[in-house]
Amino acid sequence: MFVLSANGDMISISPEDFDDSSVITLENAEETEWRCLACGESLTEETDGYADESGSLICDAYDPYDDPEIDDVDTAPDFREGSHRAQRVPLAWANGAAIHTNPDEDSITVTVSVGDPRGAFAFTVRRIPDDAGTNGGRLIMHTPYPGEPMPHRDLIEDHTGTYWVG
Numbered sequence: 590m591f592v593l594s595a596n597g598d599m600i601s602i603s604p605e606d607f608d609d610s611s612v613i614t615l616e617n618a619e620e621t622e623w624r625c626l627a628c629g630e631s632l633t634e635e636t637d638g639y640a641d642e643s644g645s646l647i648c649d650a651y652d653p654y655d656d657p658e659i660d661d662v663d664t665a666p667d668f669r670e671g672s673h674r675a676q677r678v679p680l681a682w683a684n685g686a687a688i689h690t691n692p693d694e695d696s697i698t699v700t701v702s703v704g705d706p707r708g709a710f711a712f713t714v715r716r717i718p719d720d721a722g723t724n725g726g727r728l729i730m731h732t733p734y735p736g737e738p739m740p741h742r743d744l745i746e747d748h749t750g751t752y753w754v755g
C-alpha cells in the first residue's frame with residue numbers, strides 16, 4: 590500500500606476513499622510571474638518597466654540604499670520615488686504537478702505542466718505483466734522526447750537525457 594505524504598508529512602485521507610489508485614495533485618496558486626522585492630506587490634511587465642496592480646511604475650517602498658543598480662546614492666531617485674525591483678516568482682513557470690499510482694496498469698506516472706494547463710509532461714514507469722510473451726516482469730520507463738507527436742511543449746536535446754523546453 591502506498592502512503593501519501595507531502596514535504597515529509599502524511600496526508601490523511603479517509604480509508605473508504607482510499608484504494609491504491611491515488612493521485613496527488615499540486616496546483617500552483619500563484620498567478621503572478623513577477624513580484625517586487627521591495628514592496629512585495631505583484632508586477633506586470635510593461636514596455637517602460639514593471640507596474641504594480643494600480644498601474645504605477647513607482648515603488649512606495651523604494652530605498653536607494655537597497656538598489657543594486659545605484660553606485661552613487663546622490664544621483665539615485667529619492668525614497669519612494671524609484672522603480673519597483675522586479676523579481677521572478679519561483680515556480681511561476683509551472684501550472685502544477687501530479688503523481689498518479691495506477692494498480693490496474695501497474696504503473697506510476699509523474700506529470701509536470703509548464704505549458705497549456707490542460708496538458709503536462711508525463712513520466713511513467715510500469716511493469717510488463719508476468720504473462721507477457723517477452724520481458725514479463727521487467728520495468729519500462731516512458732518519457733517525453735523531441736519530435737513527439739502532440740507534445741506538451743517542444744523539446745530540444747542538449748545532451749542525452751537533458752532537454753531545453755521550447
Ligand SMILES: [Zn+2]
Pocket residue numbers: 625626627628629630647648649650651672673674
Ligand atoms: Zn515595489
